Amino acid sequence: MLFLVSILVLLPPVVCSASVSCANSDRLHILHKYYHPGDIIISGIISQFYAFSRPINFKTYPSHEPIDDLVHFFARWTYLATIELLSTQGRFIPNYKCDVKDNAIAFLGGPNSDLCHFMATILCMYKIPQLIYGSAPVINNRIEGVFFHQMFPNGVHQYRGILQLLLGFGWTWIGVIFMNDESGERLLQNVIPMFSQNGICFDFIQDLPHATFSSGISDMVEEGLEIPKVIVRSTATVVLLHGEIQTMLFLRMLPVILKYEDIPVNQTSKIWIMTAQMDFTSVAFQRNWDIGFLHGAISFAIHSMQVSGFQKFLQNRNPTTEKEDGFIRDFWQQAFDCVFSSPISDTKVGETCTGEEKLETLPDSVFEMRMTGHSYSVYNAVYAVAHSLHAIHSFKFKYRKRTDSRRQELLNHQPWQLHHYLSKVSFNNSAGEKISFDQNGELVAGFDLINWVTFPNQSFLRVKFGKIDPFAPKDKLFTAALDAIVWPSMFNQVQPLSRCNDICHLGYHRTQKEGKSFCCYDCLPCPEGKFSNQKDMDDCSECPEGYFPNHKRDSCLPKDTSFLSYEEPLGISLVTFALSFSFITSLVLGIFIKHQDTPIVKANNRNLTYTLLISLLFSFLCTLLFVGRPEKLTCLLRQTAFGIIFSIAVSCILAKTTIVILAFMATKPGSRMRKWVGKRLATPIVLSCSLFQTAICTVWLSVSPPFPDYDMHSMAEEIVLECNESLAVMFYCVLGFLGFLAIVSFSVAFLARKLPDSFNEAKFITFSMLVFCSVWLSFVPTYLSAKGKFMVAVEIFSILTSSFGLLGCIFFPKCYIILLRPQLNSRGQLIKLKHSRI
Structure with a gap:
């Protein structure tokens, strides 16, 4: 909103001279060929400082118009200044020009986008090229847009760079302060959604108050006082400041407002991220204000280089040597806080300016001796026009005869003729950088990343620590030396965090x-x-x-490979039990063979007894197939051997129980059951049951046999080496048939438990089958809930327990009588016991 218009007027003689004009109609003549490059840029720098230090004195305007600091908010002054420059020098007659020497052929505008927009309203009617060195205004009229040549790169690259910077530091929780103008609307509509889509959140998004006149000044002040409170309450460490050059005035006001509100400044220490449209500036009453709030700030800037000899040129510049420069006297008074003596007035209002003061003695907060990004853009803009005019001259010189009228023809160039050459201009400036425009009229350039370092004497350094090169490969778009950044003092040179909450750690x-x-x-x-x-x-x-x-x-x-091995305690324990039970079974079998002629051994079919003992012996031994590293052969034999052996054992028990019932029925006179008692019935029962189970196992092995496999998922920390049953349904068919035999055997034994007998084996069979069924009924849910090698251990335990239950319940009572009560193992005693029970 503060007012600055720099207007470029170029005349094309052979040496390509130029004339630079500013809004107050003072003219600075610079010779492109013979003057130092610094000459071209100095008017832009000094007039920029001057314009922001005091209002422009429009001497040619009616004296009854009220002119004060707020005059810069009026668009009409921009229109008047533009029209005045299109008129004859010294005479304000719109649309008339009485001389042909000082024709404006191009205008350089900035740094405020509103001013450029106001200029375009007038200049586009005359088809005059406009080079904008600040942020470009939003041009809805395509015709007006044709005459714009932006010395400012495409802003999209800047916003992508800001996003990369935020993500690079992990700053996902930020605040945003913006100017409520067209550029602010673009920020809200395009940039904020892009940031959100990439993981950036906003603690607050606050617009700056509008500059208004007396009727709304209180509201503006009230709104302005609220912004620091929003910043203080914010938990975000990083604040993005989006605006133009005048936005710096608000930032400089912040410490003053905080002091007025009795808020300690150290409570509001933030990392300020400023856009390239901003630059350091101040008004006269701010010259002595502290700039410590800028320490550690990060800003984006138009890529620039230091022009050789520029500082030397500034050192030689003063009001004494540059009497035609209408800005330099006013600038000198503002910069050095002095006044030049006037013959009209004898009143002394301050120190007298000598004109010999040195610019290098001024603090950076008053005047920078280095070329800033905006100044570098003005420098390149002047040369862009000069090179375009030179191209026009070369073109006409090539295709026209050399006549005395050639100079007059060149002097009468029309402004619209320059557009074609400006759009295609490409040259290397004195700093060695290539300057050109893209198809949209935007400068082909990137952005620099600047770290602000301030000092107690109101000086500061802009330390370049990185860049954004939109023409580099995607992975090199953003390059920065992040370790070189100086942070605000409260962070103790540790990279600050700006997050809504602490990060989630590993795990x-x-x-x-x-x-x-x-x-x-x-x-x-x-x-x-x-x-x-x-x-x-x-x-x-x-x-x-x-x-x-x-x-x-x-x-x-x-993961470690896991299986039930012989070396671990569980495997050793199970193997020990299996071998112990096998030995006990062998011992029982030996006892029965030794006493095979005794009545108690002969009772209930001696061959069935031997078959049952041998099957129990093998059932104990088959558990050894389950221990150790699973191999192809052991996987084939595990379940099939277990199923067939147990089928033989349970079928033997079923046969023994059936024989007990038939033996009781055969004692009745005339009973036909006598012929079935003995081997005639026992053998078919055992064979049929065993063969049926064998058929199931044969089908299983033929269709899809078990195989060694790795179970990666059942155990969290181990890879289980196991035997994959392949067809689980066949495994459950084997168990199901065993369960069916066990239930039938238990039912038959339960019915025969009270039958009179000299040694009623049915009672012991009933109890043994009760143990057997209980073990295997509990086996199923336990097996399904177990994992890894413990599944194998559960099955081994069930085999050992059920087999030992059969061995103990059926044979231990008989061994007790054979070994410890031999007097009961006689035919007479058995007959006596039989009659006593009847």
Whole structure:
């Protein structure tokens, strides 16, 4: 909103001279060929400072118009200044020009986009090229847009660079302050959504108050006082300041407002990120204000280079040597806080200016001796027009005869003829950089990243620590030496954090807080079997196959191969029990063979007894197939051997129980059951049951036999080497048939438990089958809930327990009588016992 218009008037003689004009109609004549490059730029620098230090004195305007600092908010002054420059020098007659020497052929405007827009309203009617060295205004009229040539790169690259900077530092929780104008609307409509889509959240988005006149000044002040309070309440460490050059005036006011509100300045220490449209400036009453709030700030700037000899040129510049420069006297008075003596007035209002003061003695907050990004753009803009005019001259010189009228023809160039050459201009400036425009009339350039370092004497350094090169490969768009950044003192040179909450550490993942921004979340530990090896993970990941999460769940460890081995305590214990039970079974079998002629051994079919003992012996021994590393052969034999052996054992018990019932029925006179008692019935029962189970196992092995396999998933920290049953349905068919035999045997034995007998074996069979069925009924849920090698251990335990239950319940009572009560193992005693029970 503060007013600055720099207007470029170029005349094309052979040496290509130029004339630079500013809004107050003072003329600075600079010779392009013979003057130092610094000459071209000095008017832009000094007039820029001057314009922001005091209002322009429009001497040619009616004296009854009220002119004060707020005059710069009026668009009409821009229109008047533009029209005045299109008129004859010294005479304000719109649309008339009485001389042909000082024809304006191009205008250089900036740094405020509103001013450029107001200029365009007039200049586009005359088809005069306009070079904008600040942010370009929004031009809705395509005809007006044709005459714009922007010395400012495409702003999209800047916003992408800001996004990369925020993401690079992990600053996902920021505040935004912007000017409520067209550029601010573009920020809200295009940039803020882009930031949100890439994970940036906003604690606040605050617009600066409009500059208004007396009727609304109180509201403007009230709004302005609220902004520091919003900043103080914010938990965001980083604040993006989006505006133009006058926005710096607000930033400089911030410490004063905080002091007025009794808020300690150190409570509001923020990392300021400023856009390239901004630059350091101040009004006269701010010259002695502290600039410490800028220490550690980061700003984007149009890529620039230092022009050789520029500082030397500034050192030689003063009001004494440059009497035709209408700006330099006013600038000198403002910069050195002095006044030049006037013959008209004898009143002394301050120190007298000598004109010999040195610019280099001024602090940077008053005048910078280095070329800024805006000044570099003005420098290149002047040369762009000069090179375009030179191109026109070369073109006409090539295709026209050399006549005395050639100079007059060149002097009468029309402004619209320059557009074609400006759009295609390409040259290397004195700093060695190539200057050209793209198809949209925008400067082909990138942005520099600047770190502000301030000093107590009101001086500061702009330290370049990186750049944004939109023409580099995508992975090199943003390059910066982040370690070189100087941070505000309160952060003790440690990179600040700006997040809604602490990051989720390794082993945790984020979960959204209800009703909060997506940057605000809680951290929960990873669930069982998952891990997170990065901070702020949205979800935990599963380890690759063959790995498992460690205790902290922040990395994966290789799984150990696990199987029930002979070396571990569980395997040793089971093998010991199996061998012990096998030995006991062998011992019982030996006892029965030794006493095979005794009545108690002969009772209930001696051959069935031997078959049952041998099957129990093999059932104990078959458990050894389950221990050790699974191999192809052991996997084939495990379940099939177990199923067939147990079928023989249970069928023997069924046969023994059936014989007991038939023996009782055969004692009745005339009974036909006598012929079935003995081997005639026992053999078919045992063979049929065994062969049926064998058929099931044969089908299983033929269709899809078990095989060694690795179970990667059932155990979290181990790879289980197991025998894959392949067809689980066949395994459950084997168990189902065994269960059917056991239930039938138990039912028959239960019915025969009270039958009179000299040694009623049915009672012991009933109890043994009760133990057997209980073990295998509990086996199924236990087996299904177990994992890894413990599944094998459960099956081995069930085999050993059920087999030992049969052995103990059926044979231990008989061994007791054979070994300890031999007097009861006689025919007479058995007959006596039989009659006593009847």
